[in-house]
Amino acid sequence: MSWKNGAFLALDKVSLNFGGLLAVSDFDFILRQGELVGLIGPNGAGKTTVFNIITGQYEPVRGRVFFKGQDITGWRPDRVTCAGIARTFQNMRLFGGLTVLDNVLVSRHSKLKSSVLAAAFNFPGYIKEEREAKIKAMGLLDRLGLADLAHMRAGNLPYGQQRRVEIARALAADPKVLLLDEPAAGMNPEETIRLMEFISGVRNEFGLTIFLIEHDMKLVMGICERIHVIDYGISIAEGTPKEIQDDPKVISAYLGEEACDYS
Ligand SMILES: Nc1ncnc2c1ncn2[C@@H]1O[C@H](COP(=O)(O)OP(=O)(O)O)[C@@H](O)[C@H]1O
Ligand SMILES: [Mg+2]
Secondary structure, eight states, X not given: OGXXXXXXXXXXXXXXXXXXXXXXXXXXXXXXXXXXXXXXXXXXXXXXXXXXXXXXXXXXXXXXXXXXXXXXXXXXXXXXXHHTEEEOOSSOOOOTTSBHHHHHHHHHGGGOOSOHHHHXXXXXXXXXXXXXXXXXXXXXXXXXXXXXXXXXXXXXXXXXXXXXXXXXXXXXXXXXXXXXXXXXXXXXXXXXXXXXXXXXXXXXXXXXXXXXXXXXXXXXXHHOSEEEEEETTEEEEEEOHHHHHHOHHHIIIIIGGGGGSOO
16 A cells, blocks of 8 residues: 555554444554654543554454564564564553663563573573673663663652663663653653653664654654544544644644643
């Protein structure tokens, strides 16, 4: 199909229902390599479900998902991650009792080659892999400006730092595409601005393509090149932040009174 030309990640008319509820309906979307695109919409609009379809948590009842031209519909989540799509979750999923470094290492483990048996006997190959994994994880934390936190318990960090660690953990899988589900949720305006800068920096540093779900209007308007709006599972608008901000459909569906608020 011609609209998919040039797409890095594409959703072709995907639909998913939960019982009688159509959570996502005929949803079309493309992400080009290097873009930072936002997905916004009211609570329950279907944003997280779109992510769950991309990453294989749910299989759509209709429609296809393509990544780099390959049909990945129905792939298991770990296979999607291996293919180059990593994500963070709306509700943080860090291991609070583990250090920051261990949280990143847990994510890398799927990439280690040695068997569980080799690990149990501390075979040299395993020890070498572990050491290399640790060096790589420290390198990653360093690039993200988080090296100082490596040995702190993730659960003891302020919320904003935990969000960064979660992004670090997603990046440990060496993704090409990063999906961020409401990264600024629960943050104050100052933390939000700092997180915004962090996300832009990460994108440049790692040459990533980013798809970002957000509720905070300032965050999406400030850093996204394009914004996609979903309401009741249906795509209602797509355009630059300026176009979206001025779109009457978006204003009535989502922004409402807030529309005048973020200039
Ligand atoms: N696992 C599920 N089972 C049943 N209903 C679900 C499930 N996940 C999401 N939904 C419903 O689908 C709709 C879309 O949810 P979601 O994608 O989480 O919205 P958003 O992320 O935009 O707030 C909501 O009405 C929600 O209650
Ligand atoms: Mg959600």
